[in-house]
Amino acid sequence: MPKAVFMDIYHDLRENIEDGTYGYQSFLPSEAELTQLFNCSRSSIRRALGMLAQDGYVQAQQGKGVRVIRNPTITNPAGYNGLETFNELARRRGFVGGTQVLVCEELTAGDALAAQTGFEVGSRLAHILRARTADGRAISTDESYYLASEVPGLTPEIVKKSVYEYLEGVLGIKIATSRRTITIEAATEADERNIDLDGFNAVGVMRSHTFDADGIMIEYTESRQRPGFFSYNETAVRPVR
Incomplete structure (x- = not known):
């Protein structure tokens, strides 16, 4: 089965947001930096960021980057979080x-x-x-x-x-x-x-x-x-x- 690289990136970034590595209202590294960090293509980064946006973790800011909009301390404290087990x-x-x-x-x-x-x-x-x-x-x-x-x-x-x-x-x-x-x-x-x-x-x-x-x-x-x-x-x- 082919490896879906963007899913690994999605899970890693989501975990980094949940544990505060990338804090609420901060900006993620640029696409170029993430491409280098994960040693992957820009298309994989963009698919992962798109999923994070759909799940309410980040929001793209034109000319600025991708901002973290999920606050783990107040967002969805009781319910399901995405595809959470x-x-x-x-x-x-x-x-x-x-x-x-x-x-x-x-x-x-x-x-x-x-x-x-x-x-x-x-x-x-x-x-x-x-x-x-x-x-x-x-x-x-x-x-x-x-x-x-x-x-x-x-x-x-x-x-x-x-x-x-x-x-x-x-x-x-x-x-x-x-x-x-x-x-x-x-x-x-x-x-x-x-x-x-x-x-x-x-x-x-x-x-x-x-x-x-x-x-x-x-x-x-x-x-x-x-x-x-x-x-x-x-x-x-x-x-x-």
Whole structure:
């Protein structure tokens, strides 16, 4: 699988912004400096900067450079941060996260599942269902389907630890983008079994279609979260007129 250089640059710069190496309202090094720093082409730098801008980390200033607009101390303190994993979220928010694997199986997509997930009918899919805890409290479930031809070898042990760590660290897959739909929905019987709702009758639901650096959809996930824990931050960009 070809190496997506711009994704490595994106992750490195994002981490540098999160840890304060490039502080809020400061300017990143110039494109020429970044090209030299990462030993890559300008096109790779520009793709990485474009993704950082889409995710609300930076904003280009004509004639000045690229300014950091994300303040880690106040921006999105509770919710998801881009394509953040549950383990990354736990580390950032400072809670002890736990994962219980309820389902780990392989199946074939029929008409209904294909319509739900966006995978083609007949696709072999790895199906997993996880219950999540924060400091011992059940706060969410994640039900995911992965394209088995692209994500082989999933086991309950891998799923409990981190699927993305396996995808990126073992399979070498570069996770690039995720298209998300977020709704508030009535709690189901399954939600009542698996989530500490504390009297709430609704949950936050995020449905995600996730693509690798080659534009192949490899994952569909439905996350259902307890109100009070769930939040999501998005940066909206107004088109140039």
